[in-house]
Amino acid sequence: MAAKKRYWLMKSEPGTYSIDDLQRDGSTCWEGVRNYQARNFMRDEMRVGDEVLYYHSNASPPGVAGLARVCREAYPDHTQFDPSSKYHDPKATGDEPRWFMVDIEHVETFDDVVSLEEIKADDRLDGMLVRQRGQRLSIQPVEAEHFRRIRTLGRRAGAGRP
DNA sequence: GCCAACGTTGGC
DNA sequence: GCCAACGTTGGC
Numbered sequence A: 001m002a003a004k005k006r007y008w009l010m011k012s013e014p015g016t017y018s019i020d021d022l023q024r025d026g027s028t029c030w031e032g033v034r035n036y037q038a039r040n041f042m043r044d045e046m047r048v049g050d051e052v053l054y055y056h057s058n059a060s061p062p063g064v065a066g067l068a069r070v071c072r073e074a075y076p077d078h079t080q081f082d083p084s085s086k087y088h089d090p091k092a093t094g095d096e097p098r099w100f101m102v103d104i105e106h107v108e109t110f111d112d113v114v115s116l117e118e119i120k121a122d123d124r125l126d127g128m129l130v131r132q133r134g135q136r137l138s139i140q141p142v143e144a145e146h147f148r149r150i151r152t153l154g155r156r157a158g159a160g161r162p
Numbered sequence B, C: 001g002c003c004a005a006c007g008t009t010g011g012c
Helices: A019-025 A036-045 A116-121 A146-162
Strands: A007-012 A027-029 A051-056 A062-074 A100-114 A140-144
Touching: A007 A062, A019 A027, A019 A051, A019 A062, A019 A100, A027 A036, A036 A100, A036 A140, A051 A100, A051 A146, A062 A116, A062 A146, A100 A116, A100 A140, A100 A146, A140 A146
Parallel strands: A007 A051
Antiparallel strands: A007 A140, A027 A100, A051 A062, A062 A100
8 A cells, every 4th residue: 555645845055956957857866965864754754756845945035946746765875975075974885875865856836936934924834844943954744734835825926916 | 144053073 | 971062054
């Protein structure tokens, strides 16, 4: 029996890799995660077909820029073995990789970012981790209702505004 | 650019 | 196992 589909929020700095980059590439490997909690989500819980809110951090404004989908489940992040990579981890070995990544594919780019400000102001998004001050986790689980609400806001934003 | 919040490291 | 020092994240 297939596991129930889950929903996630994944952060990226648009200066590094934006939703437009993802749209251009079609899909990408999510390299460079070096936080154990985020790694565990990818390695243990993310499944093909899970849906993703693509979040632009360190952006103006910060917020959800579009949607993506998991298209390959966890496998070792190759950059940990590469001494020339800034993600190199000298303690990782091929036999015992420490870091994993998934692949995600582009689904949709919102006309306008659903800003963090908007997310914080919406009562229906109460409890979203990204609203919490000091929440730095780059991969966060998201409730289905919150995912749908953000998607609605993202689709409404471009067309509905004066 | 600032800096608060957080995670990791390493001496003890 | 404690915790100070350090590095990073990310909103502002």
